[in-house]
Amino acid sequence: MxxxxxxxxxxxxxxxxxxxxxxxxxxxxxxxxxxxxxxxxxxxxxxxxxxxxxxxxxxxxxxxxxxxxxxxxxxxxxxxxxxxxxxxxxxxxxxxxxxxxxxxxxxxxxxxxxxxxxxxxxxxxxxxxxxxxxxxxxxxxxxxxxxxxxxxxxxxxxxxxxxxxxxxxxxxSDVDTERALRDLVIGQYRKLRKAVRRLPDDPADEQLHALRIRGKRLRYTAELAQPTLGTPARQLIKATRRFQDVLGEHQDACVAEQRVRELLRDLGDDVDTTVAFVAGRLVERERARRAEHRATWREAWDAVRTAADAI
The missing domain is CATH 1.40.20.10 (CHAD domain)
Known part of the structure; x- marks a missing residue:
């Protein structure tokens, strides 16, 4: 710092x-x-x-x-x-x-x-x-x-x-704080769960990115509630962090692939062959990473669902 x-x-x-x-x-x-x-x-x-x-x-x-x-x-x-x-x-x-x-x-x-x-x-x-x-x-x-x-x-x-x-x-306020915070967390979880259920078997990249944003909202709400809800909220925070990480890596791979393609295109038709080769190599690596995280995000979601059920 x-x-x-x-x-x-x-x-x-x-x-x-x-x-x-x-x-x-x-x-x-x-x-x-x-x-x-x-x-x-x-x-x-x-x-x-x-x-x-x-x-x-x-x-x-x-x-x-x-x-x-x-x-x-x-x-x-x-x-x-x-x-x-x-x-x-x-x-x-x-x-x-x-x-x-x-x-x-x-x-x-x-x-x-x-x-x-x-x-x-x-x-x-x-x-x-x-x-x-x-x-x-x-x-x-x-x-x-x-x-x-x-x-x-x-x-x-x-x-x-x-x-x-x-x-x-x-x-x-006469509102029961513990119940109110629990309701906030459950409300965010239900929105995320609804979004997951609406996904096709092979979601678009944009759909997975939107899912990550909803997961982030759930995590931050759980962090607000954690001092009151204790261990169940901590477990949910841990699960949603993992969920975010998997989908975040997927999104980073998507963005990196797209930007590499754009950079290569901006260099024009007479681009050096070595530059084109390196760009292709980078695109190939990012595609492999994207596929890897696509294969694991539902497992991370299962952990979120289990943790949310304990709230």
């Missing part, structure tokens, strides 16, 4: 209190949301300096995950929140996620291609470097746009809005 001095400066600039928000086990759902927002905001701010520096891709990854988790909290707990503030806040978090996304996606793709070509002979590694030249230019442009967003007044206003949400007292 980058130096804590810029991190502390940003925390002061947006009015983040020194003490974190904590929700007791029997606190109402809105209090759990406040505590979750506070936790993820602190993580986001901690990784802001490293994201700007750009030396370690994990900094941006953690920042983007924090944004996604805050959005998921606000989405999952909508029935228990005042939508006059929660929906605008969720929309602004969506804006920030879109600003961070292109750089993170390119981080993943470039790292994947570097790993895939590391064991190639020298002439083929050089050909691979020529193949990804366009990606590096795209990465530079995306970083400029991302940094512009992070330097904007809109970004600071968003962080201040999250701080305000974490510090606004919630009204007392």
């Amino acid at each position: 980058a130096s804590s001095a810029p991190h502390r400066h940003l925390a002061r600039a947006v009015g983040l209190p020194a003490e974190p928000v904590v929700a007791g086990q029997r606190a109402c759902v809105a209090e759990h949301v406040r505590a979750g927002l506070d936790t993820h905001l602190r993580t986001l701010i901690a990784h802001d300096p490293g994201t700007r520096l750009g030396e370690d891709p994990e900094e941006l990854h953690q920042m983007r995950v924090s944004v996604r988790r805050m959005r998921a909290l606000l989405r999952s707990a909508r029935p228990f929140l005042d939508r006059s503030w929660s929906e605008p806040l969720r929309a602004e978090l969506g804006w920030l996620g879109r600003e961070l996304g292109p750089v993170r996606d390119l981080d993943v793709l470039l790292a994947r291609l570097r790993q895939e070509t590391a064991d190639l002979p020298g002439d083929e590694r050089a050909a691979a470097a020529r193949l990804v030249t366009g990606l590096k230019a795209e990465y530079g442009t995306a970083r400029v746009e991302m940094l512009s967003a992070l330097d904007s007044d809109r970004y600071l206003a968003l962080l201040r809005a999250v701080v305000k949400a974490t510090q606004t007292p919630t009204e007392k």
Whole structure:
């Protein structure tokens, strides 16, 4: 993680209190949301300096995950929140996620291609470097746009809005917190289960990607409920993480194959034969990975179903 001095400066600039928000086990759902927002905001701010520096891709990854988790909290707990503030806040978090996304996606793709070509002979590694030249230019442009967003007044206003949400007292509620959180988790699970049941025997890549997104929503909802629901929620989190990983690897393989094809096409008809050979080799590897994860995702789903039945 980058130096804590810029991190502390940003925390002061947006009015983040020194003490974190904590929700007791029997606190109402809105209090759990406040505590979750506070936790993820602190993580986001901690990784802001490293994201700007750009030396370690994990900094941006953690920042983007924090944004996604805050959005998921606000989405999952909508029935228990005042939508006059929660929906605008969720929309602004969506804006920030879109600003961070292109750089993170390119981080993943470039790292994947570097790993895939590391064991190639020298002439083929050089050909691979020529193949990804366009990606590096795209990465530079995306970083400029991302940094512009992070330097904007809109970004600071968003962080201040999250701080305000974490510090606004919630009204007392007679709702049974444990039951309410369990219902939220079960609701997300049923949406995922319905989506799985609607799939054909051989789903399209886009359908599996949509399934992964639903799985992520279930996981984040389970994380919200875990302090109250305990071990059953932890088991569900573990199962959904595995489910996400399998479908995430499938999606990464799909994206990598598509981007390699695009890069080759952009080089034109007179492309060097070695570059074309390397591109074909990369496509072949990604297809094999995609097939591998297609063969295992239903097994991961069975584990999610078993864990959800115990909630």
